[in-house]
Structure formats: structure tokens, C-alpha cells
Amino acid sequence: MSIKNIPGPGRPRDESIRTKILKTAIMILKRRGYKQATMSEIALVAQVGKQTLYRWWKNRAELLMEALLYNAEENVDARIAGDGSTALKDFIMRIFESVNKDAGVILKSLVAEGIADKKFSRIFFTTFIAKRQQTLSMMIRAHASLPEKESETVCALVDVIFGAMWYRIIFEHRPLDGKLAAFLSDLVKRVH
Amino acid sequence: MSIKNIPGPGRPRDESIRTKILKTAIMILKRRGYKQATMSEIALVAQVGKQTLYRWWKNRAELLMEALLYNAEENVDARIAGDGSTALKDFIMRIFESVNKDAGVILKSLVAEGIADKKFSRIFFTTFIAKRQQTLSMMIRAHASLPEKESETVCALVDVIFGAMWYRIIFEHRPLDGKLAAFLSDLVKRVH
DNA sequence: ACAATACAAGACCAGGAGTCTCGTAATGTC
DNA sequence: GACATTACGAGACTCCTGGTCTTGTATTGT
Numbered sequence: 001m002s003i004k005n006i007p008g009p010g011r012p013r014d015e016s017i018r019t020k021i022l023k024t025a026i027m028i029l030k031r032r033g034y035k036q037a038t039m040s041e042i043a044l045v046a047q048v049g050k051q052t053l054y055r056w057w058k059n060r061a062e063l064l065m066e067a068l069l070y071n072a073e074e075n076v077d078a079r080i081a082g083d084g085s086t087a088l089k090d091f092i093m094r095i096f097e098s099v100n101k102d103a104g105v106i107l108k109s110l111v112a113e114g115i116a117d118k119k120f121s122r123i124f125f126t127t128f129i130a131k132r133q134q135t136l137s138m139m140i141r142a143h144a145s146l147p148e149k150e151s152e153t154v155c156a157l158v159d160v161i162f163g164a165m166w167y168r169i170i171f172e173h174r175p176l177d178g179k180l181a182a183f184l185s186d187l188v189k190r191v192h
Numbered sequence: 193m194s195i196k197n198i199p200g201p202g203r204p205r206d207e208s209i210r211t212k213i214l215k216t217a218i219m220i221l222k223r224r225g226y227k228q229a230t231m232s233e234i235a236l237v238a239q240v241g242k243q244t245l246y247r248w249w250k251n252r253a254e255l256l257m258e259a260l261l262y263n264a265e266e267n268v269d270a271r272i273a274g275d276g277s278t279a280l281k282d283f284i285m286r287i288f289e290s291v292n293k294d295a296g297v298i299l300k301s302l303v304a305e306g307i308a309d310k311k312f313s314r315i316f317f318t319t320f321i322a323k324r325q326q327t328l329s330m331m332i333r334a335h336a337s338l339p340e341k342e343s344e345t346v347c348a349l350v351d352v353i354f355g356a357m358w359y360r361i362i363f364e365h366r367p368l369d370g371k372l373a374a375f376l377s378d379l380v381k382r383v384h
Numbered sequence: 385a386c387a388a389t390a391c392a393a394g395a396c397c398a399g400g401a402g403t404c405t406c407g408t409a410a411t412g413t414c
Numbered sequence: 415g416a417c418a419t420t421a422c423g424a425g426a427c428t429c430c431t432g433g434t435c436t437t438g439t440a441t442t443g444t
Contacts, residue, residue, distance in 0.1 A: 008442095008443090009444080010441080011391075011442050014391080014441095017390090017391080035308045038430085039431075039432060040430090040431070043392090048392070049390095049391060049392040049393060049394080050392090050393085050432095050433080051391080051392085052390080052392075053433095054434080055391090059432080059433080060431095060432070060433090108307050109307065111362060112308060115300045116226055118225070121363065121364075125363050125365060129365075156356075156371075156372060156375045159356045159372075160376075163352070163354075163355030163357070163359035164348075164351045164352045164355035164356070165355070166358060166359050166362070167355035167359070168351060168355075170307070171306075171317050173321075173322075174347065179344070179348075180348060184352075187382075187383070190382040191382065200411095200412090201412060202410080202418080202419035202420025203409065203410040203411050203421040203422075205420090205421065206421075209422080230399085230401080231400075232400070232401085235424095239423080240422080240423070241421095242403090242423090242424085242425085243403080243421090243423085243424090244421080244423075246401095251401080252400095
């Protein structure tokens, strides 16, 4: 994502500056929202030259994307092991918690960038969303009562689950809580 | 939405200019996308002074919102009458068609505005989304096999259906087609 | 010492939202 | 018809943001 740090002559890149910028960006996003998290503001708060931002990332969208990945280091990976009957619900719940904590604002910001820039929308989808979809569809297959589930149905279920999540992330009309997680994992069991 | 036209002294407002602006905005949104649909561009193409835009609407978000409502005059209302077994699927399908035709770009634009401006997000939700949710929950209640469905479940189902729709509107990874509509209406029947 | 790069600070440019001004057109009132 | 009042098209203007460029200094390998 960020521009590579190939060793050569001259002063070396300072990795700690890169993470300082990412942390600052996340903090501003959380505290002041998407619109206030301007490049100048991030540079100012991080006490960093604007050029340094553009040395590490080629534009705002790339920086925000990496902020998301950096933030998601507490990674929500598929732990298919464990009690099979609640594995799916637990998985969904873990994602919800991450969204409720920090990721929500960042995810929304990236959607906004994607709406303004179709090319970025594709990048965002392939480098982040698609991977989550893969994981979820594995979980669904494992969780489903009927084994030979055609992929069409699994795809629809993935869109249903993440769709409901995104819908509540974007409009914030209802919380992402255990009730929804239970309802969604229940839904999967009902499909044959 | 648009600023009222109270009669009084002076030259009267020209309603045809208002609709000309809305049509131009929709056209630019469809043909060039959200980012290109700037206020200056709309004014230029519509052959209208920028001040006229701001006389009718107080900002870009308001204009886009009214463009959406104007575009949605081919209104997707609940026609609960008709074959009860396909009424829900038909309803969903009609919304999908409207989105696929014009509304999709406008809806996405309004989401982007909402992400940048929380206050507008609320306005968008209450004046547009909430009404669609009302209609859909009526349809669900009518469609459901079990009559006494607690409102909690209906709300979740609404979020599931519109969630899946929005998810595909935003990322465009899969089409909004009859298959999804059938799957979703089927899902409702399976919930008890 | 020297070349090369990174860094902070900040000037600079392009473009968009929103405001303001100007000259003109359309209305009601006298 | 004269007048006050408002709408209109055109476009200049301010302010802000994304992104670039410059300058002076710091840090590396040779």
C-alpha cells in the first residue's frame, strides 16, 4: 500500500513517522469525523510536513486505506475451530465489535472515497471487502446444516449478512449488537 | 425541500427553471458521476446563474436530495393488492429496477454527502429511507406466514433486505436482479 | 567531504462550495 | 407610465482542500 522503502544512498525512511501519521489519522477520524480529517490537519497534528504524507502514500484515499488495515491488526480471522453451533455468530459478533470500536468511521470514509472515485472503490473492494467475503462464505459453508450448498446461495447470504451490517454502519439507525448477530446466523441455518 | 415561493412584490419565481436544474443535475450525475456533478457544472449546463441554484436550495446536498425525490416520481408505492404470494418479490423488484435505471447514482451521492455531514445523513434517512422502511415492513407483515411477528424481527428483516440492496449498490460487485429479489422474499417466509 | 535522500515548514496552484455584485427582466402598486 | 421589489444570467470573489514544489536542515553511505 504505502510506497516501498528500498535501501540506497541518502537518509533512510523513518518507519516510526509512518505509523505516527497512521495513528494520528485514525485519531482524527474517530474524534472529528471524516470531513475534518484533511491532509493538512493530519500533517499539522502529527507535526509532519505535508510532503511526508505524499511521500508515503500517493493520495488521501491510500492513506485512509492503510489506516484501516493498520487499525485492523487485531485481525478478525476465521477461527473455525471451537463450538460449531456458535462459531458463525461469534465471528459476526467479533466483526461488529471491531466496527463499533474504531473501524466504523474508517470504513465509512473509504466508502465515501469510493463513491467519488470508482477506481478506488474497486481497490477497496478487492483488497479488503473481498477477503472478508471469502472468510464469511467459508464460515457459512461450515455452519450450514445442508452440506451441498450451491455457491449462488452462499454469495447471497454473504451479501445479506454484510449488507445488513453496512446498512447499519452507514445510517446508524440501529446498533450492531448480539441480537442482530444471532438473527443473521440463525437465518443461515434456515436456508436450504 | 426547496425554498418556498411565497407570492409578494417583484418578479415571481420561475418554477420551470427549478425543474430544468433538477433534470440537468440528474443527467450529469448519470452521465459523469458524483464528483463531476459540481454546482458550477450544473449551473453551466443548465444555463443558469449559480445564485439561482442557491436561491432554490441552500446547498448541494439539498439539491441532490430533491433531484432524488423528483426522479422518484415514478413512485414505488406499496401495491399490497395483487397476488399475495409474489407481492413482496414484485415490490422488491420494482425498487431494484428503479435503482438500476437512475436512482442508484443519486442514492450513492446522497450517502457520500451523508458520510461527510452527519446532520444531512439524518435528514436523508428520515425524509427518504425511513419511509421506504415503513412500506417494506408493511409488506413483510402481509407476506409473512406467521401473523404475530414481533416488530424486532420485522426491523431486522427490513435491514437485511435493504442492506443487501445497498451493499450491491455501493460496491457493484453483483447485480440487483430477480434472483436476489426472489431469494430475499423467500427468506422472509422462512423466519418464524 | 560529498552525494543523495528524508524531513518540517510553508508557499503555491487548481478547483469546488458558497457569497456577492451588476445589469437586466418581470411583477404589483400607485 | 414610474417605482419598488424580486428573479434571473453572468461571472468575480473568498475560503478551503488536495496535491505539488521549494527551502533549509538532518541523516545516511561512500
